[in-house]
Each structure stands twice: as C-alpha cells, then as structure tokens.
Amino acid sequence: xxxxxxxxxxxxxxxxxxxxxxxxxxxxxxxxxxxxxxxxxxxxxxxxxxxxxxxxxxxxxxxxxxxxxxxxxxxxxxxxxxxxxxxxxxxxxxxxxxxxxxxxxxxxxxxxxxxxxxxxxxxxxxxxxxxxxxxxxxxxxxxxxxxxxxxxxxxxxxxxxxxxxxxxxxxxxxxxxxxxxxxxxxxxxxxxxxxxxxxxxxxxxxxxxxxxxxxxxxxxxxxxxxxxxxxxxxxxxxxxxxxxxxxxxxxxxxxxx
Ligand code: ATP
Numbered sequence: 001x002x003x004x005x006x007x008x009x010x011x012x013x014x015x016x017x018x019x020x021x022x023x024x025x026x027x028x029x030x031x032x033x034x035x036x037x038x039x040x041x042x043x044x045x046x047x048x049x050x051x052x053x054x055x056x057x058x059x060x061x062x063x064x065x066x067x068x069x070x071x072x073x074x075x076x077x078x079x080x081x082x083x084x085x086x087x088x089x090x091x092x093x094x095x096x097x098x099x100x101x102x103x104x105x106x107x108x109x110x111x112x113x114x115x116x117x118x119x120x121x122x123x124x125x126x127x128x129x130x131x132x133x134x135x136x137x138x139x140x141x142x143x144x145x146x147x148x149x150x151x152x153x154x155x156x157x158x159x160x161x162x163x164x165x166x167x168x169x170x171x172x173x174x175x176x177x178x179x180x181x182x183x184x185x186x187x188x189x190x191x192x193x194x195x196x197x198x199x200x201x202x203x204x205x206x207x208x209x210x211x212x213x214x215x216x217x218x219x220x221x222x223x224x225x226x227x228x229x230x231x232x233x234x235x236x237x238x239x240x241x242x243x244x245x246x247x248x249x250x251x252x253x254x255x256x257x
Contacts, residue, residue, distance in 0.1 A: 023086070024051040026178050026209045027072060031080035034067050034233075041067040042233040044080070049178070054200060054210040056224035058217050058254075063230040065213035066107055069182045072211070073097060073104045084178065101177030107186065109167040113156030117147050120155055120166055124173025133173070139206070140169035143199045161192030168199065172208075179203065181212045185219050197223055217254040221245060229254075 027049040034042040042064045049055040057065045071078050074094040082089050084102055092100065112120055121140060125133040141148035144165040150158065155166055164184055171179055185193050193216075200223055204210060214220040220227055221241040229237040229250065237247060244250050251257060 026051055027082070027084055027211060029068070029072070029080070029082040032071065032082055033079035034071050034076055040233055042071070045233065045235055047228055047235070049209060049211050051209050052204060053225045054204060054212060054223060056212045056214050056220035056227045057230055058214050058220045058227055059230035060215065064233040065230060066182055069104060069180050069211070069213060072180065073102065098174070101175070102180065103171045103174040103176035103178070104180040105167050105171040105182065105184065107182040109163055111155040111163055111166055111170070114154055116152050116154050117166055118151045120170050121173050124170035136173050136175065140172055143202055144169055144195065146195070161188045161195070164188060164192070165195065168196070172203065176208050178209050178211065181210060183213050183215060185214065185216045193219060
C-alpha cells in the first residue's frame with residue numbers, strides 16, 4: 001500500500017525512546033498523520049492506551065478507525081509518532097510487533113475458511129508448544145462455548161457471529177499484550193453482541209489491554225474505559241463513557257437525541 005507520509009520517527013536520534021517496561025502506557029500516538037495519496041485519513045491524532053484498559057475509537061464510516069489500527073500494527077507510513085511499549089512502531093516492524101505481543105484482529109476476520117475451528121485456533125498459537133496451545137484453547141472455548149460445540153466445523157460454514165468469535169479466539173491464541181479489535185460487532189445480532197461483550201472482562205483479567213474500534217457507539221459506551229470520537233481523521237471528543245454520555249453533541253449525533 002502506498003502512502004505519502006514520512007515517518008518522523010526515522011529522524012529521531014537514537015536512544016531517545018523510552019524503553020519497554022518504563023511505564024504502563026501500552027500504545028501512544030502523538031500528532032499522528034496518515035495519508036493515502038491526496039486523502040488525509042488521520043490528522044494530528046493523540047491517543048493513549050494504558051495497561052489493563054479497554055480504549056475505544058468510535059466514529060462513522062471513513063473516520064479513520066481502521067487506518068489507526070493498521071498504522072499501530074506497522075502496516076502504514078506515518079508522520080508524528082506512534083509507540084508500542086515506548087518503541088516507535090515504524091522501527092520495530094510488523095513481525096517484531098507481533099512477537100512483542102501486539103495482535104490485530106482485523107475487520108475482515110481473515111479466517112481460513114476451509115479449516116475447522118480447532119485448526120484455525122491452532123494456527124493462532126503457531127510456534128508454541130502443545131501444552132501452551134491446549135491451555136489457550138481451553139480459555140477460548142470457555143469464553144465462547146459456541147466454538148467449543150463447533151470444534152470440527154469449517155470456518156466458512158459458521159455464522160458471522162461465530163466467525164467473529166473464532167477471529168477473536170484465534171487472536172487470543174497469540175497470548176496478546178495488546179489486542180486490537182477492529183469493529184468486532186459489525187453486522188452482528190444483539191444476542192451475539194452480548195457474547196462478545198461478556199468475553200471482554202475475562203480477556204482483560206488475563207492481562208490483555210484492548211484497543212477496540214466501533215461504529216456501535218452504544219456498545220463502546222457500555223464496555224470501554226475511555227473513548228475517542230474520530231471524525232474525518234481527528235479526535236473531536238475524548239473521555240470516559242460517563243463524560244461522553246453527558247455530551248450534547250454525542251447525544252444528538254450518535255445516540256438519537
Ligand atoms: P469504516 O468504519 O467504514 O471501516 P474507518 O473509520 O475505519 O471506516 P478508514 O477505513 O480508516 O475509516 O478510512 C479513512 C479514510 O481513508 C477514508 O476516507 C477512506 O476512503 C480512506 N482510505 C482508507 N484506506 C484507503 C486506501 N487503501 N487507499 C485510499 N484511501 C483509503
């Protein structure tokens with residue numbers, strides 16, 4: 001993918017970055033800018049995600065949510081800064097980010113359709129030993145009993161909601177430090193939303209920090225600790241769910257008055 005922004009991080013003198021473990025900040029973007037040719041997708045964005053938090057980026061289509069996820073995961077060039085555990089992601093690189101515990105569950109889910117639940121989960125834990133894989137699978141099956149009942153079922157024959165559970169489950173097999181969930185509730189029925197929602201607390205209890213993008217503002221307000229509202233690539237509001245619920249603009253534009 002071609003983008004026309006330069007990564008300011010490349011110009012930063014060596015040794016100026018915080019080292020991993022210095023603070024409880026897991027992901028931090030400062031003055032982040034991303035463009036696709038002439039289209040600017042993120043402009044001057046500041047976002048902080050601290051350990052143990054569920055932070056949600058909400059906003060309408062085209063607000064820049066997926067762009068933020070892809071930039072944090074090291075897929076896109078950028079201006080400004082985005083650091084994972086104190087290290088500029090452009091320097092760390094995609095593969096190393098995964099090795100260090102950043103796991104990205106994309107909007108498209110990216111499952112292996114002709115493989116069953118067991119094998120999709122097994123691939124999420126690839127390169128771990130059998131005992132670790134089994135322990136993580138048990139955690140996933142406890143979180144999502146519908147997957148447990150469908151261990152032998154091919155991913156492509158599962159419902160959208162079940163596929164979403166499998167995508168989240170497969171991400172968890174990588175034992176994430178930071179789990180990026182890009183619009184996990186998109187197109188799902190309320191009953192499935194509930195299953196996804198109920199999985200969030202045990203995931204955080206396991207020591208995982210969550211960055212969640214959502215168009216479903218009600219879902220984010222219910223389940224996130226802090227929220228950023230993006231519009232046209234800019235954060236136009238930021239705060240706790242209680243703060244945002246009391247905001248007239250949010251109420252009128254996103255909660256139907
Ligand atoms: P949605 O909720 O619809 O997924 P989003 O908030 O995730 O939207 P992005 O997908 O990040 O928004 O898109 C932000 C802007 O960047 C949009 O204007 C979009 O058209 C543009 N954009 C995204 N990906 C590309 C690309 N590969 N090439 C060109 N423009 C892109």
